[in-house]
Amino acid sequence: METVKIELAQGERLERVLEEQGHADWHVVQQTGSVLRLFFINLDPRDADLHVCVEQQGPDCVTELYALGYLSGSAHLSLQTDVRHRVGQGRSRQVVKYVLNDHAQGEFYGRLYIAPQAQQTDAQQTNRNLLLSPEATMRTRPQLEIYADDVKAAHGATTGQLDESALFYMRQRGIDPAEARRMLLAAFLGEVVDALQDENMREQLRRRIEESL
Amino acid sequence: MNIPLLSIRDLHASIAGKEILKGVNLEIQRGEIHAIMGPNGAGKSTLSAVLTGHPDYTVTGGQVLLNGKDLLAMAPEERAREGVFLSFQYPVEIPGVSMVNFMRTAVNEKRKHEGREPLSASEFLRLMREKRALLEMADKLNNRSVNEGFSGGEKKKNEIFQMAMLEPCLSILDETDSGLDIDALRIVAQGVSRLHTPDNAAIVITHYQRLLDYIVPDYVHVLADGRIVKTGDKSLALELEEKGYAFLEQ
Numbered sequence: 001m002e003t004v005k006i007e008l009a010q011g012e013r014l015e016r017v018l019e020e021q022g023h024a025d026w027h028v029v030q031q032t033g034s035v036l037r038l039f040f041i042n043l044d045p046r047d048a049d050l051h052v053c054v055e056q057q058g059p060d061c062v063t064e065l066y067a068l069g070y071l072s073g074s075a076h077l078s079l080q081t082d083v084r085h086r087v088g089q090g091r092s093r094q095v096v097k098y099v100l101n102d103h104a105q106g107e108f109y110g111r112l113y114i115a116p117q118a119q120q121t122d123a124q125q126t127n128r129n130l131l132l133s134p135e136a137t138m139r140t141r142p143q144l145e146i147y148a149d150d151v152k153a154a155h156g157a158t159t160g161q162l163d164e165s166a167l168f169y170m171r172q173r174g175i176d177p178a179e180a181r182r183m184l185l186a187a188f189l190g191e192v193v194d195a196l197q198d199e200n201m202r203e204q205l206r207r208r209i210e211e212s213l
Numbered sequence: 214m215n216i217p218l219l220s221i222r223d224l225h226a227s228i229a230g231k232e233i234l235k236g237v238n239l240e241i242q243r244g245e246i247h248a249i250m251g252p253n254g255a256g257k258s259t260l261s262a263v264l265t266g267h268p269d270y271t272v273t274g275g276q277v278l279l280n281g282k283d284l285l286a287m288a289p290e291e292r293a294r295e296g297v298f299l300s301f302q303y304p305v306e307i308p309g310v311s312m313v314n315f316m317r318t319a320v321n322e323k324r325k326h327e328g329r330e331p332l333s334a335s336e337f338l339r340l341m342r343e344k345r346a347l348l349e350m351a352d353k354l355n356n357r358s359v360n361e362g363f364s365g366g367e368k369k370k371n372e373i374f375q376m377a378m379l380e381p382c383l384s385i386l387d388e389t390d391s392g393l394d395i396d397a398l399r400i401v402a403q404g405v406s407r408l409h410t411p412d413n414a415a416i417v418i419t420h421y422q423r424l425l426d427y428i429v430p431d432y433v434h435v436l437a438d439g440r441i442v443k444t445g446d447k448s449l450a451l452e453l454e455e456k457g458y459a460f461l462e463q
Binding site for chain 2: 163164165166168169170171172173174175176177179183184186187188190191
C-alpha cells in the first residue's frame, strides 16, 4: 500500500498521473494559492482501492481530481475522495468516469466538505459511468457537507448505457458497430484525457485507452 | 429494362407490435427524385427507419431490393456501404467524437467495402474542404464534436455535408426542411440539388411544398395509414398544399 503525505507550500503546484495503482492512500495539505492535480488511471482489469484526502488550509487553492476506469472480468475498483475546504476562495473539481464490463464492480465515494468560514468556495463533483453488461454494477455515493452559505457547490452522478441512438447514427454512416462502440467509449473517457496539460501525455494516454478498448 | 435502384414490394413493418406499414409498393430508378408526403403518423419516418435497418422496427412482410440485392438481409452498416444514406430528421449529438474522425472512419469504411484504398490524410482534408464549401460551412467544423451544440440549421447542413462526403446512390431525406429558416433551407436544398446526378436517386420526405420548389421531384406519393394511396407528378404537391390531405378521401 502506497501511502503518500504531502504538503504543498504557498503557490506550489503538483500534477501527478497514477497509472494502474492497486492501492493508494494520498493525504495532501494545500497552503495558499497551491494547485494540486491528480489523475487516477485504471485501464488494467485488476482490483484497485484508492483513497485521496485533500485539505485546503490556505485560500485560493485549486484541487483537481480526475479518475478514469475501464474494468472488465470481475475487477473491482473503489475510489474514495475527501476534499476539505477549510478556508475561503478555494476551487475544487472532481471528475470520475468509469466504464464497466462483464461482472466488474465500481465504487465511488466522494466527500466534499466546506467549512463555515470557507466562503466563496467553488466546488464541483461529477461521476459518470457506463455499464456495458447487465452484470456490471456501480455504487456511487456523493456526500456533500456544506456549512458556508456563499458558495458554489455542484454535484452530479449518472450511470447508464451506451447511447443506442448514437450507435445507430454511426452505423448508418457505414461504421462497424464494434468500431462505433470503441469511438463512443474513447469519447466518453476523453474528458479526463483532455484535462491533462502535457500534450505528449495526452497522446500517450489516448493510445493506451484505444489499446484497452 | 434496367434493374431498378430500389424496389419495395408489399412492405409491412411494425414497432412494439403495432403495424405501421401495411403494404408499401414503390419502385425507384436511378436519376429519379421521389417525394413522399402525408399526414402525421402515416408511416413516413417508419419507412426511412425500415429501409436503413433501425433495430426498433420489425419487418413483418414484403421485400426490398437495392440494385437487385436483398436490402432487408443486410446490417445497417452494410446498407450504408451499399450506398443508402439517411438524412436524419433529428441528427444525433455525439460528444467527444470529432467530425473529422467520424467522417474519416465512415468514408474509409465505404472505400474498403468498394475495394479501394483509404484516403491519405491530405486527400481526406481536401475532400472535407471541398464539400464544406458546398454547404457554406465554416472550417472549424472539422474539430467540432458531431452535431454537439449545433443549431437546428447547422445540424441539417451537416447531414447534407455527410451525404456529399459519402456519395450515396440512394439518399433518404427525412423532413430535412423542418426547423430551417429560409436561408438554411436554400443552402440545404441547393446542396441536395447539386448532388443529384443521373446515377443516384433520392426519397424526399416532407410536409411542405416549399422544399420541392428547390428539389423538383419526378414523382409525388401520398402515404396514408401505412400505404401509398396516390401518386402523381409535382403538381400533386401543390394540390395537397392547397386542399390538404382531406381531398384525397373524396
